[in-house]
Amino acid sequence: MPNFPFPFYHYGSDDSKDQDVIIIIPDSLMPQIQEERKIMVNDLLNKQQKNWNATLATIQNGYLTDTIYPKSWIDSLNNSLFTTYHLHAQQYENPIKGLLKRNKLLAIYKTARTVLSLLTRTHLRRDIRPIVNGIHSFDLKIKALKIINWHDIDDFNQRNAKNEDIWKTFAFYIGQNISLIEHNIEIYTKKDLVLHHPALDSLIYRRGVMPKDKSILQEYLMRWIGMAENYGVYTSENGILKCKDEIIDMKNEIFLKT
16 A cells, blocks of 8 residues: 555454554654544545544554554553554554553553443433543442443444444453453453453354343443452542552543653
8 A cells, every 4th residue: 555654554353344453653743632633543544545443653662652542542552453463464564562561440441431431322321421521530430330231221322333333342341351450361352352251252243132141241240340349449539540559541541650
């Protein structure tokens, strides 16, 4: 693709319906405002006529340093490209030298926020909408997650996402996060997710959602909530969440160096 102006890399599952792509741009071209980053990548894809699920990133000394938040987060994106690069046909050498240490607090927060955000058009909306974003206590997200009963939900009423895709997202995020927090195992493909969590197979591969699948996902959600509550003592103040030796900015979904 000689006309594409920047290096690009496919990453993630090799059996995915979408093409997940990281476009590497110079630091000097990365907009400061997140919304402008989204506009930039969309304009670039439209101009190049690419139907990619793409994000922008910058790189220094062999590690990703910046991206579009909260679409991605840098430690996970870096490690995903490093570990799944070989699964795809690529035009450029792998630019990543190695793995970054994962910020587990951010991974927990991202999972909670993602699950809740996809439920804002269900019967739970009154409980969920006020605490999806903002600078409230993280404990309120945990409290909201506890009222979820998957058996009460048949339609998520999301305009830009199919129900089967949302069920897959729930299963992937929760299973992935449990593996990371409980076992320090990083998962970036559907095959690896099912390898470690075979009970989630039908949801991950969008083979339909039966009552038994909802029961399995309910068990996983309750397990995740218990895991998150036992991770440590959370303190939330002015949009900053702290636990153990980790600090994150909840509004922008980025981790802060201690």
